[in-house]
Amino acid sequence: MDSGAGESSAADDYESLMSTTDAELLKTAWRNEKAAPEILNFAADLVQRSRQQIQLMEEMVDDYINDGVDPLTVSLYQIDLDRTMFLLRSYLRTRLQKIEKYVFHIQKTAEEWNRLSKQEQKFASRFAGDIKNHLDQSVLSRLPDQYQSHLRQSAASEEDDMVPEPQLDSYVVCRSKKYLGTYQLDDGGEELINIEVDDMYALPYKAIKPLVESGQVDLV
Amino acid sequence: MYGRKASELVKEFASVEHGQVFTFNNDLFAQVLEECDGHLLHLQPLMRKIQEHEDKLKDKSRSQEEIGISEDETSKSQDEKTLIQNALKSDQFGALVHHLSLVRNKRCLMAYVYKRAEVIRSLGWMVDSVLPETIQEKLSTSEKEYFKNHAATLQSYMAELDLHLTVDMIPPKDPYIKVRVLDDIGEIALSDQVANLARHAIMFLRRTDAEQYITQGQMEELTG
Incomplete structure (x- = not known):
């Protein structure tokens, strides 16, 4: 995005931005993420572009309000802006919820771990720590020694058999x-x-x- | 019957309407934990016995190999061996029952805590970092702490992203919505205006502004 663009060209920029299909791409990414049982690749570039566009649209709507443009036109742009904001937020939220659900699984599979953004990885680590502490305090520390793992049912289990995993065959x-x-x-x-x-x-x-x-x- | 209390615990969770919080059942929870300790008490001597039997069996077969013995004695030692093997088997199965019961109890306890944690997290999306007291009362100490930690984790993620995720929970239809104020909130600077949010006032607000008050029950949306 060219930050040097003046206020007058904000509208032109907006038009050109709308002709690119980032809004559509974001919608697709959001729908895929909602429907897929496992976590998908983080659409880093798309999210970054969308945020820039949102910022641009916000500035433009503010300009319109200041310039006294027809309120109806402004509110149409405002709705568009709100919808994009919703898509973005919902996209990020859906991912967080998936991370919360499968955190132990994601943590131990490098492939899935790498699908997260940096911030999401940080979130996942902290989240895993939180829930593990909670489970330890409530249950595990009060069970016999061989049964204290949060990943395995007992010390006799040969592999991690207590980790919720996404059902890929759904x-x-x-x-x-x-x-x-x-x-x-x-x-x-x-x-x-x-x-x-x-x-x-x-x-x-x-x-x-x-x-x-x-x-x-x-x-x- | 082993495992019944644990299953009651899980059933209790399942019987509550989805997404509702109910009082943490400390009593039953503690009873199930006690049952686990009980299983371990049974399990340990059985494991020791199994070890003894196995050692004995090993000794027998070793002595048989080392010293050549008459046929008469062989059949006698064979009988003894079967006897030990039977005892070994019964102890093994006994141990297995206790082990499986323990594992089952553990799964039930974990499911109970884990599922409750999910509900608690879903509350986190609705209220900002402080739970109302009526809900606080229903949580265990560890759960309260967990809620706080999780809220902090989420906050730090949003701060890093510089984007609020707890608003905009439903797809927007109109940028402005009509709301009735239910509580004396006072003079507040909203994103587009400074409004005096007095009780019973009916006003048009930006949806993003109003949403946080609605989830906290300080406003209601007027539809139709």
């Missing part, structure tokens, strides 16, 4: 952005489906995970 509703041809649903190659443009499918998330990540398919 079904999601998705819509394809383009024709993808025949797509293999499972590893065995038994089930093949034809993915057409704009058709809706209810499929196990696991099967279409790569398509969601590459942005070829949107979750609804």
Whole structure:
């Protein structure tokens, strides 16, 4: 964003910004995040751009109010601004809630850990500490020695068997952005489906995970 | 029956309407913890016995290999071996029952605390860092502390981002909403005006301004 742009060109900037589809992208990211069972990659660039746009829009709305532009026009821009704000906040909130739900799982899987933003990682670490303390104080410290782990049921368990994990085989509703041809649903190659443009499918998330990540398919 | 109290604890949680807080059941919770200790008391001697049996079995087979013995004695020692093996098995199963009961109790206790923590967190989105007393009373000490810690964690995340996340909980329709003030809030500088929020006043406010008061019950939205 060119910070040197004068006030008079704020409106032009706004028009050009609206023609880019960041608002749409944000909506997609938000919907995907809401529908996917696991945490997705943090849309760092998109969030940063959206925040810049929001700031620009705020300045512009203020200018309009000061310049005495038609209140109806101003309120339309205001609504647009409010909606973008909501999308952004809800997007970040949804991610936090997912982190809260699966924090121990995310912490021990490097791949998922790396999907978080720096701030989210900090949040996750602190959050994990909080909940662990709470569980320790309430339950674990009062149980026999071999049963004090918050990740394992007892010392006899061979792996962490008490960590909530996202259910990747749960079904999601998705819509394809383009024709993808025949797509293999499972590893065995038994089930093949034809993915057409704009058709809706209810499929196990696991099967279409790569398509969601590459942005070829949107979750609804 | 083992594990019944723990299941009652979980059922109690399940029977409450979703998202509601109820009083922490200290009594039952403590009883289940006691039951866990009881299981351990049973478990420990059984584990010792299992060890003894296993040692004995080892001794037997070793002595059999080392010294050649007559057939008569072999069958006798075979009988003894079966006897020990049976005792070993019954002790193993006894231990298993106690172990499984303990694990089950632990899962129930954890579920109880964990699920309550989820509800407490969801409250955090609705009120700002201070819980009303009626709710405070229902929480255990550790839960109160947890709420505070979690609120602080969330605050520091929002501060780093420089973005408030606790407003805008529902998708906006109109930038301004009509509200009735339920409490004497006083003169407040809102984002677009300075307003005197006196009790019973009906006014048009920016939704983002009004939202925090609505969640705290100091305002209500007038619809229709």
